[in-house]
Amino acid sequence: MTAKILDGRAISATILDRVTKEVDEFVREHGRVPVLATVLVGDDPASHTYVRMKANRCAKVGMQSRRIELDATISTETLVAQIRQLSADPEVDGILLQHPVPEHIDERAAFEAIAPSKDVDGVTRTSFATMAFDEGGFHSATPGGIMALLDAYDIPLAGKHAVVVGRSPILGKPVGMLLLARDATVTYCHSRTVALADHIAQADVVVAAVGRPELIRGDWIKPGAVVVDAGYADNSGDVEYDAAAERASWITPVPGGVGPMTIATLIAQTIRAAYEHEREKA
Numbered sequence: 001m002t003a004k005i006l007d008g009r010a011i012s013a014t015i016l017d018r019v020t021k022e023v024d025e026f027v028r029e030h031g032r033v034p035v036l037a038t039v040l041v042g043d044d045p046a047s048h049t050y051v052r053m054k055a056n057r058c059a060k061v062g063m064q065s066r067r068i069e070l071d072a073t074i075s076t077e078t079l080v081a082q083i084r085q086l087s088a089d090p091e092v093d094g095i096l097l098q099h100p101v102p103e104h105i106d107e108r109a110a111f112e113a114i115a116p117s118k119d120v121d122g123v124t125r126t127s128f129a130t131m132a133f134d135e136g137g138f139h140s141a142t143p144g145g146i147m148a149l150l151d152a153y154d155i156p157l158a159g160k161h162a163v164v165v166g167r168s169p170i171l172g173k174p175v176g177m178l179l180l181a182r183d184a185t186v187t188y189c190h191s192r193t194v195a196l197a198d199h200i201a202q203a204d205v206v207v208a209a210v211g212r213p214e215l216i217r218g219d220w221i222k223p224g225a226v227v228v229d230a231g232y233a234d235n236s237g238d239v240e241y242d243a244a245a246e247r248a249s250w251i252t253p254v255p256g257g258v259g260p261m262t263i264a265t266l267i268a269q270t271i272r273a274a275y276e277h278e279r280e281k282a
């Protein structure tokens with residue numbers, strides 16, 4: 001079997017087209033342009049690239065981005081104060097704090113300074129809880145993007161065994177919750193998991209969210225499984241792509257799979273936030 005491609009570039013382009021129309025309508029209705037504030041701490045080149053890509057996508061759909069760049073030596077207190085200011089600013093609809101921040105900063109404290117109504121990247125405890133209770137709210141962007149990609153290809157999830165490798169609060173854990181909400185049977189694997197290959201071999205759906213190039217070998221994949229690779233490190237995904245594609249029914253390329261869907265989800269959630277802010281004002 002050679003896997004079909006879960007094409008994140010194509011599906012994200014469709015989402016962004018829809019958002020462009022929504023932004024256009026929003027501007028006509030409310031006489032202002034939605035604003036996404038991006039906060040970047042330090043000079044990690046990959047983070048700079050990600051923020052630039054997000055700002056470019058904002059511009060492409062007609063939204064404005066306000067870019068805040070802070071020195072790597074900034075304290076948690078100063079960062080929290082800066083984010084609180086954005087949370088209180090009526091001109092800002094969404095706030096993205098680019099992850100990861102330098103190690104001396106308390107990232108959780110910084111995330112929690114984001115007002116839940118502006119948490120378009122879905123990183124706060126409030127967003128996690130509303131997602132876990134299946135009560136709407138903003139999804140963590142990468143998990144939300146993964147679900148949108150699976151849905152775009154009508155991948156069945158109910159009753160399927162999904163194995164998620166990775167349990168970070170912004171990726172592994174929330175994607176497992178979203179799969180559970182769609183009636184998949186979910187197993188989480190992590191760095192302390194014993195016999196990872198045996199778990200993968202049982203999976204109808206594999207979601208890799210680790211950041212270790214080719215950790216998941218192609219011959220571990222159950223024939224016909226759906227493989228979603230969110231990992232990205234050293235220009236490689238977490239899955240041994242060519243060998244996995246021989247066995248899987250569907251697979252995400254790296255790049256061009258999960259990455260563009262993450263950005264599309266962020267942008268789609270920003271226009272949603274803008275509409276919700278206008279409704280609150282009315």
Ligand code: NAP
Pocket residue numbers: 142165166167168169170171172189190191192193196209210211212215230231232233258259260262263
């Ligand atoms: P993270 O916070 O470092 O979490 C990595 C997870 O992988 C942890 O839960 C860790 O387990 C687990 N892990 C580490 N070594 C393992 C092993 N040998 N076997 C099984 N599990 C192992 O990373 P993250 O922020 O979730 O990101 C994960 C990957 O996704 C990274 O490559 C990142 O670049 C990528 N990413 C991509 C996008 C996108 O848009 N495409 C967005 C966000 C992140 P423990 O919990 O036990 O430590």
